[in-house]
Amino acid sequence: MSGFDVGGRLRALRIERDLSQRELAKRANVTNSTISLIEQNSVSPSVSSLKKILDALPVSISEFFAGEPSQEEPKVFYRAEELTDIGDGQLSWRLIGARRPGRSMSILHERYPPGADTGETMLEHDGEEGGVIVSGTIELTVGNEVQQLGTGDAYYFDSRLPHRFRNVGDRECVIVSANTPPSFSDGGDACHHV
Structure with missing residues (x-):
C-alpha cells in the first residue's frame, strides 16, 4: 500500500x-x-x-483506495498506470475501472511474489470468481480442495466457499481474474481475495 x-x-x-x-x-x-x-x-x-x-x-476496498466514483462519462480504455492498486504492498491487485459508476464486475491484474499469501484466515464472500494464471504458480485452496496451478491453468468457483491463494513457487505469479458481483465496489460486505 x-x-x-x-x-x-x-x-x-x-x-x-x-x-x-x-x-x-x-x-x-x-x-x-x-x-x-x-x-x-x-x-x-x-x-x-x-x-x-x-x-x-x-x-469497500476500492472505495477506500479510489475515493468517490467518477462523475465523468465511463472510460473504455485504461492505461497500466491508471489501474487502482488495492493490494497490501506485498500483493499487487490492480483493479480495472475502480471509479466506474454502476460497475457490475471486478477485473483484476494480480501479482503474487514468492511466498505471498492472502492469509491463514480463509476468505468467503458472495458471488463467483474465476481467473487464468498468466505466469508462475499459485496454490489455491477452495473448501477442502488444494491445487497448484501454473501458466495457462484456470479456476472458477463459488466465492462463498472458503478460499486462499499462496505463491509456493520461487518466482512471481501473475493472474488475471474477475468476480461478480463487483465485490470491490459494494459497501464493505465482500472482497475478492481479501
Whole structure:
C-alpha cells in the first residue's frame, strides 16, 4: 500500500462516521492498538486485516483506495498506470475501472511474489470468481480442495466457499481474474481475495 496514506484515509473515514478508535476496533474485532498503529502509519495492515476493519465501517476496498466514483462519462480504455492498486504492498491487485459508476464486475491484474499469501484466515464472500494464471504458480485452496496451478491453468468457483491463494513457487505469479458481483465496489460486505 506504498504511496497511499492508509492511516490518514482510515482516520478520515472513521471520523466521518463519528466512531472512536475503540468503537471501530470493537466492531472489527481487532485491538484498539491495531487501529491506532494503522492510523499512525506505524504498521502496514495485510489486505485481509484492512478488509476486516473496512467491513466494520462499512467501506469497500476500492472505495477506500479510489475515493468517490467518477462523475465523468465511463472510460473504455485504461492505461497500466491508471489501474487502482488495492493490494497490501506485498500483493499487487490492480483493479480495472475502480471509479466506474454502476460497475457490475471486478477485473483484476494480480501479482503474487514468492511466498505471498492472502492469509491463514480463509476468505468467503458472495458471488463467483474465476481467473487464468498468466505466469508462475499459485496454490489455491477452495473448501477442502488444494491445487497448484501454473501458466495457462484456470479456476472458477463459488466465492462463498472458503478460499486462499499462496505463491509456493520461487518466482512471481501473475493472474488475471474477475468476480461478480463487483465485490470491490459494494459497501464493505465482500472482497475478492481479501
